[in-house]
Amino acid sequence: MPPRRAVTGRSQEPRQRFAEELRLLRAQKGDSLRQLGDALGWDWSLFGKMESGQTIGGPEVAEALDQYYGTPRLLLTLWELAAADPTQFKERYRRYMTLEAEALSLWHYAVSVLPGLLQTTAYAHDLLSAGGMSGAELTRNVEARVGRRELLDGDHAPRFRSILSEAALRTPLEDAEAWREQLEHLLKMGERQNIVLQVVRQEVGLHALTNTHTMFLRLPEGRTVAWVETGYSGELVEETAAVERLQLSYDLVRDLALPPAESRKFIRQMLEEASCEPST
Missing domain, CATH: 1.10.260 (434 Repressor (Amino-terminal Domain))
Incomplete structure (x- = not known):
């Protein structure tokens, strides 16, 4: 042809x-x-x-x-x-990563998987592997994702709030010990002064961000941008009116979430349940 x-x-x-x-x-x-x-x-x-x-x-x-x-x-x-277009997804994501490194504060909603900034090495490995990565590419991307956690370290680390759906906490890793380590890591990160974790229980039902992973970045010049991701693509949202609409949805979801103290109790309960289960 x-x-x-x-x-x-x-x-x-x-x-x-x-x-x-x-x-x-x-x-x-x-x-x-x-x-x-x-x-x-x-x-x-x-x-x-x-x-x-x-x-x-x-x-x-x-x-x-x-x-x-x-x-x-x-x-x-x-x-x-x-x-x-997958090449455009990579281009948008690279720009998002640049902005993330500059952000003064970040707030996030997780639909079904934990945010990259809170993942252990084992969690990142299993998640990326399930997405089809393998070999050197998998190793490189796991190292890059784990390296991003340094963003939340240090005296001048940005404030980070993550609202986790209960579904993300009820989707364990195949390795029970690795899953317990991930839950322990969440509790440890939640003790930091610059990090707030909240949980949205499944019983609240459908809400404004039911199927949309969303990260907001507050940038040094005062504007806010958002990264919105589904299972198939991601988009960097910079237009003010669109970001404000997303932020309103986020605020509505935050109103449905457990307070931080109750959220820590819920994660601790999940850890206790996981610890009672025999390792496979």
């Missing part, structure tokens, strides 16, 4: 193609970035970042642009392709 030829001369790379279409449609409309922002109710700087390829925004932004430009599902489809 002969190689596929480009017909339009536009980029075949999803993220770049998305940005090209955004620039073209705005030029055809004759709007400035500020006019576009005023018309759609988003900060105009978001559209500038989307057109330059710095971010792809969220699906709600793509849908609003489709409606404004009269291009039903065109931009949403291009957004989905850009969001699914």
Whole structure:
């Protein structure tokens, strides 16, 4: 089969193609970035970042642009392709990691697995291995993840709050001893002055972040960004209105969580239950 030829001369790379279409449609409309922002109710700087390829925004932004430009599902489809591109996931994650290292405070919600900043070596190994990693790649990524824990060490370490779903605490490692070590590690980390751990019991039912791992970063210049991750992709959210909506959801979940002292008791109870079980 002969190689596929480009017909339009536009980029075949999803993220770049998305940005090209955004620039073209705005030029055809004759709007400035500020006019576009005023018309759609988003900060105009978001559209500038989307057109330059710095971010792809969220699906709600793509849908609003489709409606404004009269291009039903065109931009949403291009957004989905850009969001699914694994090379772009790595690029976004690298930028997130840079921002994480600069953050003055962090707050997080865990759906089903413990946050990387609180994982033991054994937990990180089993989790990444279950995701398909092996050999040198697995070793390298486990070392990198464990190394991230240094972020929470030292006199000037940022404040970190993690709200853990009960599901994350009821999904043990296959090695019972390694799982007990992980629970002990959580209790030890929770004793630090800069770390707050809370637990959301399963009995509270569905809530605003039921299926969304979320990390918020408060940066030195005062703004907050969020990293949102599902089982298939992750997105760095920087647009102010979108971050505020996510933070409202987080606040609602925090209201449902056990207080820190009760959360420590719950984790300790989980450890006692794990200690009573025979090792396999």
